Amino acid sequence: MSRQFNRTAALAVMALAALVGNACAVGLLATPESDLHDYPGIENTGPSEGPPYDFYDAAPPVASGGGTLTVPAYNSLPGAHAKLFLDFDGVNFGATQWASRSPGAAPAYDIDGNPGGFSAEELSRIEQIWSRVAEAYSMFNINVTTVNPGNYNPKESAHLVITSDSTWYGAVGGVALSGGFRSAANMVQHTAWAFSDNLRNGEAKATADAVIHEAGHLFGLDHQAAFNENGTRLPGARGGAYDDNNASETQAPNMGVAYYAGRGQWAIGAAGSNGFTLIDELNVIGGLGTFANDFGYAPDEPGVSFETAPLIQPVSAPMRGVIARNEDVDYYRFELERRSDVSLFVDVAPYGPTLDAKLQIYSSDELLLYTDDPTLATSRGSLTAGFDGALDAGVYYLAIASHGGYAYDNGPHDRVLQDVGQYYLSGSITAVAPEPAACVVAGLATLLTTCRRRRLV
Ligand SMILES: [Ca+2]
Ligand SMILES: [Ca+2]
Ligand SMILES: [Ca+2]
Numbered sequence: 001m002s003r004q005f006n007r008t009a010a011l012a013v014m015a016l017a018a019l020v021g022n023a024c025a026v027g028l029l030a031t032p033e034s035d036l037h038d039y040p041g042i043e044n045t046g047p048s049e050g051p052p053y054d055f056y057d058a059a060p061p062v063a064s065g066g067g068t069l070t071v072p073a074y075n076s077l078p079g080a081h082a083k084l085f086l087d088f089d090g091v092n093f094g095a096t097q098w099a100s101r102s103p104g105a106a107p108a109y110d111i112d113g114n115p116g117g118f119s120a121e122e123l124s125r126i127e128q129i130w131s132r133v134a135e136a137y138s139m140f141n142i143n144v145t146t147v148n149p150g151n152y153n154p155k156e157s158a159h160l161v162i163t164s165d166s167t168w169y170g171a172v173g174g175v176a177l178s179g180g181f182r183s184a185a186n187m188v189q190h191t192a193w194a195f196s197d198n199l200r201n202g203e204a205k206a207t208a209d210a211v212i213h214e215a216g217h218l219f220g221l222d223h224q225a226a227f228n229e230n231g232t233r234l235p236g237a238r239g240g241a242y243d244d245n246n247a248s249e250t251q252a253p254n255m256g257v258a259y260y261a262g263r264g265q266w267a268i269g270a271a272g273s274n275g276f277t278l279i280d281e282l283n284v285i286g287g288l289g290t291f292a293n294d295f296g297y298a299p300d301e302p303g304v305s306f307e308t309a310p311l312i313q314p315v316s317a318p319m320r321g322v323i324a325r326n327e328d329v330d331y332y333r334f335e336l337e338r339r340s341d342v343s344l345f346v347d348v349a350p351y352g353p354t355l356d357a358k359l360q361i362y363s364s365d366e367l368l369l370y371t372d373d374p375t376l377a378t379s380r381g382s383l384t385a386g387f388d389g390a391l392d393a394g395v396y397y398l399a400i401a402s403h404g405g406y407a408y409d410n411g412p413h414d415r416v417l418q419d420v421g422q423y424y425l426s427g428s429i430t431a432v433a434p435e436p437a438a439c440v441v442a443g444l445a446t447l448l449t450t451c452r453r454r455r456l457v
């Protein structure tokens, strides 16, 4: 495992170097026709047919339907200047054309044939879609929101319309203009589309996959494609122009095709028609400067080393953090006054988790005592990590990290998928009662304070 991690880190460095030389190409502003990107639709088989690939999710939220087109206000990072606006209630383009076509009055997200109101099921899916997109962009300083920002300002607002009628455009899952987020303030460049009628009738995961992908285009990404050893792109859409990680059911690139895998992930890999140049997608989305999106990564957690690890008291209320890249490690410190039962749990995002979490415990002299990183499978429990056991009195470090990514062959260079996303740390510390014999010797006064199990938190 450490071998794979080192390899991943090395590839990340190579990709950074590649990006520096490529900065101008990445920063070019959008032109509508030449940078048009379709995302292939999937058959509209309906939610009862075919696997939903949502086996990593918690139970869906229960909503009560209002019958109107009112969407709850969801904000993943309130106050952030940059916004990715998920627009579920339709948009009216009037006579304005989008890529030489006429969206007109695009209807709301709709799965029940009533585009005039959201049902409880539609509202539940809207929350899941927002939550999934928020997870995908959780490492960035951008607010994924259902609240209309009211502008199309460059480097401020990306507008993703989730609509139930693709007929004005065609039978695809979505479409966007590359780099539209950075372009001059206008509705056309800044608006991208996800067509729920081509996404298993608005199934939450498939719809979110399309939104994440189209937003990736707005932020300047091209398709992660599959190449042979000569750097020639493989034929076909799925697995060729849109890489699917050899039809993996656990992980595939967001900018390839992620509909058929449990997790869509950001990649370091060759894109478009160039099999030789690695694109580090996180660094493109999070790039700073005139020719970049300019919102950057969200601030990292303060514990970037053993020395800076903040003291915590694990409690049942989860504490949120983000693993921003494969190599990000968040350090924490906890102290035990006496031998204690310690329970720690690193949960992942409720919907569309993309982090494969790893939990490690170190001694006060930074010796590794324990690692938990269950082998990746098609279960939520393979993404979470935890510890349950008794530890002697002392100072301990807790390191929360990613499994470290997944690299696979893609012609001239491997592709690396980023195991990144939000985590939620919870736990408890309970002092262990001394041996009964010791209590008897200690006498009554001591007995009262040390012989019962005492909650330290
Ligand atoms: Ca709207
Ligand atoms: Ca409806
Ligand atoms: Ca972090």
Ligand SMILES: [Ca+2]
Pocket (backbone or CB within 6 Å): 356, 357, 373, 374, 375, 376, 382, 383, 384, 403
């Ligand atoms: Ca795991």
Ligand SMILES: [Zn+2]
Pocket (backbone or CB within 6 Å): 037, 038, 039, 213, 217, 223
């Ligand atoms: Zn695309």
